[in-house]
């Protein structure tokens with residue numbers, strides 16, 4: 001296939017409710033959408049999961065725009081591409097900027113699947129027809145309200161509850177949630193809010209039988225996490241620290257992590273996600289699919305990836321209605337009884353809703369092969 005044209009849109013959507021992590025609060029969601037068209041007129045869609053501000057990682061919407069426009073698109077426009085696995089190789093001279101790379105790569109995977117009359121899940125080799133999902137719940141200092149929020153999502157059927165924690169909002173919060181919900185699979189995500197000085201505090205979390213604790217220590221660390229894991233019973237799951245298969249291998253060899261959260265954007269795309277998945281499967285490390293408060297386009301990619309066999313823990317891929325009054329795909333992603341039924345249409349399997357997309361578009365840019 002030859003990528004002839006690319007349309008990029010700067011989008012602005014608004015979350016139903018603010019979402020608070022240890023590093024900040026999200027209300028508006030600014031992001032990039034990318035549509036790629038081949039020489040036969042097939043199209044594929046990708047979403048940049050970079051946020052407006054560099055809190056989660058160093059990438060932002062604007063750095064992604066710059067990288068895509070000035071460095072990455074020139075490497076793919078007009079090139080003959082046999083398989084989406086080749087996209088990573090075309091990008092190999094560009095360091096990092098994984099979310100920017102993944103935006104293009106994701107669109108090319110969708111396009112490739114459509115062109116070959118496959119679902120994206122089939123193109124990736126995924127077999128699961130239904131995927132199990134959990135939900136990630138932001139920090140809410142009003143404990144009674146938090147308990148009711150959690151109760152509501154358990155009643156909706158979500159298979160596992162993840163709660164954000166930070167210093168001062170941790171042990172007592174988990175104790176209270178455990179007291180209310182003794183049997184629900186539960187976990188905590190610290191988004192790098194602690195250091196090894198907090199070992200004694202983190203050890204207190206062992207009492208609550210959590211499925212895992214996600215990224216307790218620094219976002220660039222795999223050494224201290226190994227030290228911490230030796231002192232914790234609760235498995236550590238790395239999120240921010242993992243950008244590649246190589247990072248995964250090193251963290252697993254060091255004993256820094258027992259579970260991996262795979263985010264397609266963070267690791268530079270679906271090809272790298274699949275490599276990490278395969279490595280973890282061989283090494284007995286369960287994986288699950290993380291979320292970046294995606295619109296339906298990015299969410300659809302997450303759903304497809306999650307059909308691979310080693311996604312044995314519920315992901316953060318909640319239904320569209322958890323985030324948006326109106327999503328930008330049709331149908332929206334629906335969660336029933338804690339499961340998403342994987343769509344059977346070609347490519348991502350959900351139709352981009354062009355009217356809704358227009359409604360949330362702030363700026364449109366066009367690029368063509370010479």
Ligand SMILES: O=C(O)CCC(=O)c1ccccc1C(=O)O
Pocket residue numbers: 021056136189191239290291292293294316317318
């Ligand atoms: O529902 C989602 O999309 C996942 C929400 C979430 O936990 C999150 C949201 C924003 C930034 C980082 C994270 C995270 O997984 O660490």
Ligand SMILES: [Mg+2]
Pocket residue numbers: 189191214215239240261290
């Ligand atoms: Mg996380």
